[in-house]
Amino acid sequence: MVQKPKKQDKQQLYNLWKTIFAYADGGSINYFFNETYNPDDFYLIKDEKEDLIVAGLLRDRQQLNLNGYIFEVSVLDNLFTLYKYRNQGIMHSLLQKVLKELEYSELFSLIKTSKAKDFKQYGFETIYYKKRYLVNRADLYNVDGYSISDVYKPNDLLEVYTKFISRFNGHLIRNEKMFKNYINILKASGKEIFVTRNADKEIMGYLVYNYVASELVVVEIVYLDSISLLTLLNQAMGMNAYIYVDVSENENLDKVIDNLVYEVIDYMMIRINDKELFKRLFNNDRATIKSIMKTSNRPLAIGYY
CATH class of the missing domain: 3.40.630.30 (Gcn5-related N-acetyltransferase (GNAT))
Known part of the structure; x- marks a missing residue:
């Protein structure tokens, strides 16, 4: 079951991040958990029998300036599944649940590209490159x-x-x-x-x-x-x-x-969470994210890493 971290989960989540994301740490994980950690920004799946967090992701709330409109969006980041629990559809279930929830609150969601995971199956497409x-x-x-x-x-x-x-x-x-x-x-x-x-x-x-x-x-x-x-x-x-x-x-x-x-x-992918609303907003029944962006005379840049 997808859930938010409980108070007692914070230390376990910290330990997992220190292990899984050690390559990008250098002290930033300590700062994050000491100063900016918010359990509402996380989605987890646990093995309840073992009281073990087995998969999770961070929802980084941002604002996107697209064609002069300002949108509330989320960047889904720091995805992980413990090795023992991989290839069991756990991350698939987690992403489906999270994206379904975001469909009711945001027109767009973003995610970094990954060689290990094909996010196209969830409706994401790559539009940002570096x-x-x-x-x-x-x-x-x-x-x-x-x-x-x-x-x-x-x-x-x-x-x-x-x-x-x-x-x-x-x-x-x-x-x-x-x-x-x-x-x-x-x-x-x-x-x-x-x-x-x-x-x-x-x-x-x-x-x-x-x-x-x-x-x-x-x-x-x-x-x-x-x-x-x-x-x-x-x-x-x-x-x-x-x-x-x-x-x-x-x-x-x-x-x-x-x-x-x-x-x-390849750097960042975007997902339209409500295609009908998207088409109405831009007054175009055939609108795609790429076609809409091409109507701007300014090139793309995400400003995120």
Whole structure:
């Protein structure tokens, strides 16, 4: 039976996350369970005889800006099934129950793509992709005029993010409270954050990077012009021979830096929970999520990782 965590389940759920998601932890799980944990955001299946949580997922509540409309949505994240209980249809039952519930409250639900699970069977389709650029030291050149710093306030990041993301369609909305939490989680997980400012001390961009298997990956980079982009990339490069840089599918870093190579990665899927309402909203009996997004003159970017 699908259920919410009880008070006594919190420690067991924490222990499971520390084991299952250890590869992405670095301290962020401790912060999450100490500061932001809300049992209402979880869906679990338990083996009642063993009093054991065997599967679960997190419902991350967000707001989606799509074609000028603001939608309450959920990103379904941190899905897991204990090894002993896999291939028994448990996650299938969990997802069906959760999605059925969301059909009554949200027009859209989102989920990260997975090589281990085919979410198309639940009505999800991939619409968000990201590029992963390989940037070698020799590719970068120095620029003057902008400073680099690790001193900033949440509102600084919000200000530049809002300007940057306004170029895009289909993105998740952030506010100052979200940035405060975002910064704390990033710091708790050991990720580095740097900002760049122009000569007038105006913030022009920021980046977040992390080391994955001894390779530096820029997991988010926000910039208002080419100088801020290059300033931030030079900071990330440091003493590395190369770095990887993740951006949305429609950001073309190779227009600023010559001879860059990249791969396109499936990233995020979306599900229309009420197709009839969706068609009425956009006044189109043949509307699909992809056809509606194409009516915007702004490219897609999700603003989530």
